[in-house]
Amino acid sequence: MRLLIVEDDVVAGEVMLKGLTDAGHECIAAPDGQAGLLAAKGAKFDVMIVDRMMPRLDGVSMVEILRKEGDQTPVLFLSALGEINDRVAGLNAGGDDYLVKPYAFAELIARVEALARRRETGSVQTLLRVGDLEMDLIGREVRRQGKEIDLQPREFQLLEFLMRNAGQSVTRTMLLEKVWEYHFDPQTNVIDVHISRLRSKIDKGFDRPMLQTVRGAGYRLEA
Template identity: 80%
Template sequence: MRVLIVEDDLEAAAAMVRGLSESGFEVTHAPDGADGLSKAQGGEFEVYVVDRMLPKLDGLSMVETLRREGDQTPVLFLSALGEINDRVTGLKAGGDDYLVKPYAFAELVARVEALARRRETGSVQTVLKVGDLEMDLIGRRVHRSGTEIDLQPREFQLLEFLMRHAGQSVTRTMLLEKVWEYHFDPQTNVIDVHISRLRSKIDKGFDRPMLQTVRGAGYRLEA
């Protein structure tokens, strides 16, 4: 999968190129907004990673231009601006996700992966299947190997997100943002406890655990 990184901080860009390449992405780098725009217009990418503050053409304008031209490639904004309204402007300009610097590397990879895979499941699904785990989105029921699992509404949403990103690492922050829709930073490991409750429901009594902890990153649902 091809990723375009538009970032003027060359050291940060080099680290990103290396990290994403190691995670299996084919990475192209543009050092400014104008170069980023022409590279994006000239190539096929699954994800754009765009810094908001760029020389020549700022990240917001670059993405707005691409969106006007009909380019729907997912965009992950990177920014040192972490204020809530900055995030809102970023998403309004056509961004799909917003990551505030400094970030853990695992966080960046997990988010790029999530955006890259998002395109693959274009059609509307009514049933999600991961291994022997099955989720009926209309009846709001979950079965594993034929046994029904009783889930609270939030646990259902959490599992749905994990199933939609099966095989990918998802971070705690991503879960808080996408499942609870909050962007603050809880000091207590609230997400871990929710995961462990969910884990006890879907993995207890089965010989193979599906919900795995990824060290230093977060969690992954494996088939």
Template identity: 60%
Template sequence: MRILVVEDDKRTSDYMRKGFTERGHVTDTLADGRDALAHASREFYDVLVVDRMLPGLDGLALVKALRASGITTPVLFLTAVGGVDDRVDGLEAGGDDYLVKPFAFSELMARLNALARRPPAQTEKTKLEVFDLELDLVRRHCRRAGHPIDLVPREFALLEFLMRNEGRVVTRTMLLERVWELHFDPQTSVVETHISRLRTKIDKPFDHQLLHTVRNTGYSLHA
């Protein structure tokens, strides 16, 4: 899993990061609510662990802002505030689960695993669209400006991930994990090669570029 921990207590944050990393999960940590809002809006995560009391933007406001922008990543509130009304506030703000400090790491991990397995609440899309590019997930067809584009299975999976993250920057590591299901860097140019082939098919024959390289960071698909 890719996990974002938003916690301003460094000792607690370091404890969680160490535990998640030891179990093979990719973990980012932030201590400020405003920084977390910007980061979670442009990066992909499977789950978020959010403290209620944060500088910059408190946990409730952070999650409300994420939900208002259409980001549905599961959120677990982790906080010392554990009254019934507090838990209700957290869930009504858009949180999916609530765990009170002090906590057992095994319970935290079990709750996050359950959230990551949970199917999306919304109806799954069967067609993705970015500008004049269309991807039919049922028929496995790709078209741009009405013209069919022939994609091999890996190119289709790569394009699907990019389109699902329209406007966000996706890193090489994210692509290796989500498209190739590799949790290590094979030290090859497999990502770059497939990006080049995909760009040749979806961009080069057309006037408007959609697939952009973000220098020293990754790639972004947007009009």
């Protein structure tokens, strides 16, 4: 994946650059909004990681300019501002996801990969398939090896999100945000309980477990 990192904090930028490069991505870094704008116009990227507050041109303005010019590259905003208003403002400006600093690196990678994937599978799908697991989005049916699995509505949504991001790590926070639409951290990991219920339904009785726990990151659905 080609990533553009627009971040004015040199150390944070370098850590991101190194981490994402190690994760197998091709990264280009820009130290402020102006440079970011130039880089974004000069080449094609799969995802842009943009800090909200930067000298010369802030992240929100930069993305607004790009969106006006028709650039639809997914944008992940990074911000030290965690207020809901700030998140709404960032998403209104054309951001696709919003991550509040400080964040776990696993969270960043998971979100960047989810953004890129969302773009790949941008077309409307009615059938999701991961290995021997099938999800019919219209009939609201899930089958594994042809055997129907009965899911609660929320479990269905949870599995849909995992299937759309199959092979990638998704964090608990991402699940809480994208499936339940809550933006807070519960004190106990309630998500774990929901995952274990889902796991018991899709993995129990099959020789190979698909829903895996990724230490320090979250979960991953493997084909």
